[in-house]
Amino acid sequence: MRNALPIDAVVGDYVQLANGGGSQLKGVCPFHDEKSASFYVHPGKGVFHCFGCGESGDTISFLMKIEHFSFAEAVERMAGQANITLRYEEGGYSPRHQQGERTRLVEAHKVAAAWFQEQLETPEAEIGRNFLAERGFDADAAKHFGVGYAPAGWEHLVRYLRGKGFSDKEILLGGLASQGQRGGLIDRFRGRLVWPIRDTTGEVIGFGARRLREDDNGPKYLNTPETPIYKKSNVLYGIDLAKKEIAKSGRAVVVEGYTDVMACHLAGVTTAVATCGTAFAEDHIKIIRRLLMDTSQYRGETVFTFDGDAAGQKAALRAFEDDQKFAARTSIAITPGGMDPCELRLAKGDEAVRELIENPVPLFEFALRSAVARHRVDTPEGRAAALEEAAQIIVKIKDRSIQHEYAVQLAGLLGILDEQFVVRRIGQLARWQRDNPQQARGAQLSARRIEVQAAAQPAVPVYRLNPKDPAQFVERELLKLALQHPDLVSPAFDNYGDEEFPTPPYAAVRAAVRQAGGAAYGATLPDFTAVVREVCPDDQVRRLVTELTVEPIRTRRAADAIYAGEFLVKLRLQAVDRRIAEVRAQLQRLGNRSSAEEMNAVQSELWALQQYGQGLRSRGFEGL
Template identity: 85%
Template sequence: MAGRIRDEDVQAVRNALPIDAVVGDYVQLANGGGAQLKGVCPFHDEKSASFYVHPGKGVFHCFGCGESGDTITFLMKIEHCSFAEAVERMAAQAGITLRYEEGGYSPRHQQGERTRLIEAHKVAAAWYQEQLATPEAEIGRRFLAERGFDEAAAKHFGVGYAPAGWEHLVRYLRGRGFSDKEISVGGLASQGQRGGLIDRFRGRLVWPIRDSSGEVVGFGARRLREDDNGPKYLNTPETPIYKKSQVLYGIDLARKEIAKSGRAVVVEGYTDVMACHLAGVTTAVATCGTSFGEDHVKIIRRLLMDTSTYRGETVFTFDGDAAGQKAALRAFEDDQKFAARTSIAITPDGMDPCELRLAQGDDAVRELIANPTPLFEFALRSAVARHRVDTAEGRAAALEEASAIIVRIKDRSIQHEYAVQLAGMLGILDEQFVVRRISQLARWQRENQANGQRPDRRRTEQPAPVRPAAPAFRLNPRDPAQFVERELLKLALQHPELVSPAFDQYGEDEFPTPPYTAVRRAVGQAGGTAYGAALPDFTAAVRDACPDDQVRNLVTELTVEPIRSRRKADEIYAGEFLVSLRLQSVDRRVAEVRAHLQRLGTRAPAEQLNAVQSELYALQQYGHQLRSRGAAAL
């Protein structure tokens, strides 16, 4: 295959970048027990952390959705890129020059599309930044200065300027070796009326939009001149590397502080992010030309480690107008668990954070963020404000609208608290009347939902024939026998030195659970634990020996799952499971021999009976020694 990266270079890239450092760009990781780290899975929506990373083995596994693999696999899945692109990206980060089987050192024409597009954006961002110092860009510098941003601030955020000509950037990128297709696919230029490429951004201030790892994936450009007939803000279109619903401006600068402080601040624009960061609110991010949506919630939850055991907070600074309120309340609809930890900071007089900083200084911005209103309370007050509560009719209408909001709150304890608050907002002295009304509405809603889930009998009288599914073996972690198999295999993969050489003497039949039998076979084919104890990463060898992805994923799962010992795994703990598994095998064989004796009966030849009885006696004696002497009897 042309352009194949050399195996030794791929391994060098794996070794150069620890998996926890790579995953940490996307997921906030915490201690997961033993040598593992855990976090909220980036591949599916979950309420508790089931995503584990084993830095020592260089692998990850999610016990919720089953995704697993190594560092390269993680990048491929989360960035939707090819194997070569993932390796090239990691190599660039690690400063490693890749060699290809057919063509020397990292030829550009062999690089993956994503890598080339990222490189083009990096070059473009640097060029835009240089243009900000040109005489033509004086209008842009003045725009920044009028909003309180000096040269240092512009440099910190990478703000640049796109000249007003038609193809300045296009010519520059061509000169740097990028093809027209790469420039066009990356959204840096578009097709002109005469057929040639023209710059997408012209005569505008330009902000680079980076992903959480710091790579430039797109740009946002602000109109500066009155004769510019385009939109006020123009963003990069959807491209292979830029999905506006999956990026947050400033996430590269804010992610570590978000994880550290447990708070994320969501503002509306690029200058608001700049103002917040310069004022000391370094957890601020903004959407890029789109409303705050479900994918944005997932990004923030991963950074906040937003689970049942970690209570992070998100603060919106949308202004108090109808559009701002609608945007803020959308989080209420998307994810109530997220919404319950969300607050709204209402800017005074409709000012955004940038305007507030300019008018009242950094302290005012910090104070705004420090005193937000809980989202549910904001929703209620917004509903009540739409009615004249000084009249009976207005109070009744406000009660009905606000009650509908409270009823949608799934946590009943919070529901009750807000029912009491609503009574106070409306000036209704009989709090219990409001509480009863909301309880009644909630009950009706539950009944309607339950009725809606009942099957239609008319449609179920003659069900369509269903082809039976093929039987599949399902692991049961609560099965004591399976638990012993699983724990011993985990020890063999994670700590081969603790179970070697005894483990290698165990046959595949001593692991009767089919998936575990396959793992035991892969361990043997990889050289066994005696060989693995001398390797820096035995797991990689075992994964290479697996016959298919199903077994390979189970190996990864066992590698990242914490050992169940309350103390550090040692030879005593390993010995307990070596003995337990051998005892299970002996007990199964005892049961088989007894059944054989019963089938033979008393009429069988004496020689045959004696042989079977001797085997039974030897097995019983061995079982007794295992129970009394432990690992010494192995």
């Protein structure tokens, strides 16, 4: 049995192997974290050895080690893959009750997966078929990915598995059922679409199920619980379909959900995988590194795709925290308009999905942009704060040449012409962290604790208003006019976007005014503020609306259209000046590395903004 399958074929399901010299193959060791390939396989002799951690053995011991198999389970796995029938000593051929526990659980999942697929063709499953069709997946796509349907009853699968010879203990242990209140077993998945989750060898080890009906009070996605064969931190959905192409192309694409994996594969991005109900973490990195043969010599690329909303950006920055553990290049592709790959494919076709993956942004650059975007870089104070936050990201980069390049890029993002000032500041921080590792680590831990505490609190915007800030004063005064005298600022005020109010609390008030119908509608009401207060998202915004309603307008004369026009112009000018600063920084960042077409487009935008700003300054309200 040890020679039933070539050892390189078995190991190759877990590790990308390359020529190691002579008749040997080598790859990244799956048993310890390493930066260079020290894991060798000798196909002719059927053995492996790692010169880093010392693990060695034959095909069976490899399976026992990597899958935590017993000897019998390793033999059963090899026999199944080699189509060999085993004879057990006590009672005929392959008696089920003598098979290893893991083998029985895998078999139960295989049977369940086939049954779920059959159920997808039943009349009850029409809601599931419609769900797939609305997302661009036909019957062939469902079959390719093994998508099935779990009926809405309580014990359909339980009864079916019992009929196939599986015990209640096995069904429960495998996470296919749960204990009912009356002591019996009930199906874990009921009335849902079901995706089989497979390991790298293609064995079904768990399921992910999507809610379809409004009266289903369970979570949107329900996964198999932790079982002897399913550890969510050690699996990636789609890895069985993507592993060969990942190894061949040197690229892995990490998306967020099952339908995103389907959309990517159908669009031709066959390297896509997804986590299963958990954040992308260190164990997932190890899986991808082994397939990429990610070492200092063999460099691959990992592209993360996340929604463009706030949650997606947080997920991307979590991935950035693990970036230093990759030797591979890591990038992020933010989908346009907040669409996920599935929605993008449906809206714009397969080519749009491929273009998304082909044009990612380096993860370091994304992290820098995110840090800078949290500050008002049109003010000296905002630039200084953005520099300090972004510098903490750059000093984490271990490669000094890349660190310098991103320091220069940061200067461009901030619009700081003196690049060497930024380079020197980052150098100072890097030296301080090297010379004071304990203090640096303490500062990082404190920052992490603050971040965790903040995450545990309700998502209420926190921002200290500064009445002495001239830019904030313009926002505040215009909002007071919109609430107290909507007739003076309409209809122009309603054409202003939330982004023209960069102070978060004021942007929230602006959004409430819009939701209440806008200033033009407010001008027709005797008490517009009462309507605005009703649509405020929370008490904090509601209090600010009240405050702005009772605070006097800051003019010695009575508020009139001329005064209102002045502030409409001032706010628009502030937005134009901010955008001019951003475009100038973009020009500086582009330098000589961009095409003439791209440079001309940015320069044209800068010229148009400058002309518009001059018109506002010279013509005032008429220039709006």
